[in-house]
Amino acid sequence: MDDNIATASTISAKFYQDKSIFETTKDLIFARSWQFLGDLNELKAPGSVIPRTLLEGFLDEPILLTRNFDDELNCMANVCTHRGFKVIEKGGNERNLRCRYHGRKYTLNGKFESMPEFEKTENFPTESDNLPAINFRIWKNLIFVNLARGIDFDKLIVALDKRIGWLPIQDFTFTPSLSRDYLVRANWALYCDNYLEGFHIPYVHSSLNEALDYRGYTTELFELSNLQLGIADGAEETFELPQDSQDYGKNIAAYYFWVWTNMMFNFYPWGLSINIIEPIDVNRTKVRFLTYMWKSELYDKGAGSGLDRVEREDENVVELVQKGISSRFYNKGRFSPTQEQGVHQFHTLISRLMKNSI
Ligand code: FES
Ligand SMILES: [Fe+2]
Structure with missing residues (x-):
């Protein structure tokens, strides 16, 4: 060019x-780009949980936005680190995030909290059992996310x-x-x-x-x-x-x-x-x-x-x-x-x- x-x-x-x-x-273009995801009015109350699909029908990336009880905003992958079920299917207000497939629980920050039948699993949990954090920014109440860390x-x-x-x-x-x-x-x-x-x-x-x-x-x-x-x-x-x-x-x-x-x-x-x-x-x-x-x-x-x-x-x-x-x-x-x-x-x-x- x-x-x-x-x-x-x-x-x-x-x-x-x-x-x-x-x-x-x-x-090459979209997975590295910043995308508009909505505004903070939907995430006003502590405990708010909003699942979104980034560029539905194209990137199809499941994303989760939360506001925890310390009033912090979080953005993370909405895919369970156990076997890949979608953790949150419907928005609402939650105390924690619970996957309904086998009951794995995460905090509203996406940190692994508990899981039944995993007492004998060794070297568990590790960092990779948390929900991966996704890069996000707020500008004037508007929410933007980026799956990569390039731009x-x-x-x-x-x-x-x-x-x-x-x-x-x-x-x-x-x-x-x-x-x-x-x-x-x-x-x-x-x-x-x-x-x-x-x-x-x-x-x-x-x-x-x-x-x-x-x-x-x-x-x-x-x-x-x-x-x-x-x-x-x-x-x-x-x-x-x-x-x-x-x-x-x-x-x-x-x-x-x-x-x-x-x-x-x-x-x-x-x-x-x-x-x-x-x-x-x-x-x-x-x-x-x-x-x-x-x-x-x-x-x-x-x-x-x-x-x-x-x-x-x-x-x-x-x-x-x-x-x-x-x-x-x-x-x-x-x-x-x-x-x-x-x-x-x-x-x-x-x-x-x-x-x-x-
Ligand atoms: S896939 Fe979520 S607990 Fe098994
Ligand atoms: Fe025009």
Whole structure:
């Protein structure tokens, strides 16, 4: 992959279609990535236990989040160290973790506690009888996990934190009735490619285009994230920015942050729409839209309105691209250096990861 956008070409069409390449992305890209897992409101009370499956249908990794009675948060593998049964099947409130297959017990920190019929087992228990701890981080009430210890979480979040850290994100409320999943018949990376440029807005999203000033639309790149800044056409439905914001004085309608690998944080004056792009198959993707409300009176106004319509418009073009790239006559394309910096950055990161060199 050429680092210079002016001379670079996109990644090969094969990446979006080849089943064996898709399989290798599980370990080379996703098992090393940070993934969004939800927010702390679900884990408020000591004794809270939440089982989750990381990237269901793809990585399928069973994970367990707990809050113990010392008020500490823990994240661990949800697989019994005895014979591999899922330790916790349903969320709730527990004093300890008990596997229902043969009764092995763990503390809420995942430490082995007891097991019937193991008195004669020698050199037991050892460290490996505890549930393996999983790397996790909390940012503003939002929970992120990483199965490996490669990528530094701070590098992922630093740009967001600096730019919109003033927003009271910990007070935003997850609103399930305004959240939903979409099934897109296209590769996950094609969906990201499309998100990463505003180039298509005037062509594909007529209503959104009316709310945004296309000329003012910019993309800024950071190490493992980027920001597309949506400037409003008028002064309405924009952020009231604090004076120390670097954007103070601008009519910002939306901050569109993309965070490696598959996370999008879209901030609007009403709150936050998180999009998580989950691969299912080489040509099928689940897109989760999670709505976090801040000022409900501003919901569905300005650039942050009609998100369902915008999503369907995006799905439509992305699904058509999935078909287009299977043509014998298409392999790669070139980039617009003024409009597709985000796509170029994404392709550069994919290429590096696939060579194991990030
Ligand atoms: S698998 Fe859990 S106790 Fe046997
Ligand atoms: Fe779009």
